[in-house]
Amino acid sequence: xxxxxxxxxxxxxxxxxxxxxxxxxxxxxxxxxxxxxxxxxxxxxxxxxxxxxxxxxxxxxxxxxxxxxxxxxxxxxxxxxxxxxxxxxxxxxxxxxxxxxxxxxxxxxxxxxxxxxxxxxxxxxxxxxxxxxxxxxxxxxxxxxxxxxxxxxxxxxxxxxxxxxxxxxxxxxxxxxxxx
Numbered sequence: 001x002x003x004x005x006x007x008x009x010x011x012x013x014x015x016x017x018x019x020x021x022x023x024x025x026x027x028x029x030x031x032x033x034x035x036x037x038x039x040x041x042x043x044x045x046x047x048x049x050x051x052x053x054x055x056x057x058x059x060x061x062x063x064x065x066x067x068x069x070x071x072x073x074x075x076x077x078x079x080x081x082x083x084x085x086x087x088x089x090x091x092x093x094x095x096x097x098x099x100x101x102x103x104x105x106x107x108x109x110x111x112x113x114x115x116x117x118x119x120x121x122x123x124x125x126x127x128x129x130x131x132x133x134x135x136x137x138x139x140x141x142x143x144x145x146x147x148x149x150x151x152x153x154x155x156x157x158x159x160x161x162x163x164x165x166x167x168x169x170x171x172x173x174x175x176x177x178x179x180x
Contacts, residue, residue, distance in 0.1 A: 110144035
């Protein structure tokens with residue numbers, strides 16, 4: 001027959017073993033969390049890198065030819081960050097001339113929520129952040145390497161322009177080129 005003390009000792013050993021297993025499980029979970037954080041950061045960086053590529057492509061293209069449709073612009077600015085009265089926003093590309101301004105939201109792959117975000121947040125914020133352009137006619141559009149038809153339809157519904165990558169748009173910088 002088992003004594004009361006033996007039962008207590010058995011319970012204590014069982015609790016100790018359970019605590020040990022829990023500590024080991026917590027360590028494995030922490031290690032897994034670190035790995036998942038690292039993967040999430042890498043995936044996020046891939047998305048950011050693709051976005052940066054698209055922004056650079058469209059900025060460089062518009063810098064060389066600052067035109068949207070038949071409208072000519074004088075100035076092109078990239079990554080314009082503004083804070084005013086508690087509102088903060090960033091604009092991928094802005095084009096201006098004497099009386100018109102174009103806001104270009106640039107995406108590697110544009111989605112409908114990007115169009116909605118431009119319409120419902122970016123444009124209203126722009127008007128509050130940049131009162132100096134109150135008398136300008138403001139146009140807005142989406143630029144992307146890949147734009148699905150539903151995005152095109154929504155952008156057209158809102159009166160936005162659409163910029164897409166097209167054809168043989170490659171610039172050769174050969175100033176320092178030499179034979180190897």
